[in-house]
Amino acid sequence: MNQTDGKRLAAEAALKYVEEDTIIGVGTGSTVDKFIDALAEMRMKLRGAVSSSEASTQRLRKHGIDVVDLNSAGRLDLYVDGADESNRFLQLIKGGGGALTREKIVASASERFICIADESKLVDVLGEFPLPIEVIPMARSTVARELVRIGGRPELRQNFTTDNGNIILDVHGLSITEPLKLEQEINNIPGVVTNGIFALRPADLLLLGSSSGVRKVE
Ligand code: 5RP
Numbered sequence: 001m002n003q004t005d006g007k008r009l010a011a012e013a014a015l016k017y018v019e020e021d022t023i024i025g026v027g028t029g030s031t032v033d034k035f036i037d038a039l040a041e042m043r044m045k046l047r048g049a050v051s052s053s054e055a056s057t058q059r060l061r062k063h064g065i066d067v068v069d070l071n072s073a074g075r076l077d078l079y080v081d082g083a084d085e086s087n088r089f090l091q092l093i094k095g096g097g098g099a100l101t102r103e104k105i106v107a108s109a110s111e112r113f114i115c116i117a118d119e120s121k122l123v124d125v126l127g128e129f130p131l132p133i134e135v136i137p138m139a140r141s142t143v144a145r146e147l148v149r150i151g152g153r154p155e156l157r158q159n160f161t162t163d164n165g166n167i168i169l170d171v172h173g174l175s176i177t178e179p180l181k182l183e184q185e186i187n188n189i190p191g192v193v194t195n196g197i198f199a200l201r202p203a204d205l206l207l208l209g210s211s212s213g214v215r216k217v218e
Helices: 003-017 030-042 054-062 100-108 137-149 179-187
Strands: 023-026 048-051 076-081 110-118 131-135 153-156 167-172 192-195 205-210 213-217
Touching (some): 003 030, 003 205, 003 213, 023 030, 030 054, 030 110, 076 100, 100 131, 179 192
Parallel strands (some): 023 076, 076 110
Antiparallel strands (some): 131 167
């Protein structure tokens, strides 16, 4: 089975956690695209979705699903999103698609966060996938120097601006053995908007698509 099939299986498995007449949080990325498509195909009556990116907003609207502002939605029961890496404690690296800040906001506003991914995303130690960090443009160099000080090799993501008008530094070479500590340390660097470690608010359930079906990690 290839990665795409694994993503599709995980996306479809998440459907059973969606309840009618609710507003759900929706993440970003190719796995979430499959979730949105499957959701539309199922024709379940939703009150709407809070979207974590312009890309997901467009896809939801294309399928006729109402996109609701988080400020008027209140607390959400469910958030469904993908990940670039997950460890066994459901601490994640996210932000490969550059939507990490809005994703973290919607995840924090949700009672339950279901992460959908293909099995290749499960790792022992986070950090082989370069850690995305959203940064205010004027702080690019000062933030980069701090990231080098903590042992990383930051690279500016080329030709990319986030939905919030900022840049992304992708940090290579970090072996993230203490995700909670590093998430807080990087967030404290002036100019950092968000970093892609989701450990303060990890996922609650990981659905991993593989050739032997969907594996649950919780
Ligand atoms: C976007 C993300 C995505 O969830 C992550 O990059 C995984 O993407 P994909 O489902 O395409 O593998 O964090 O910011």
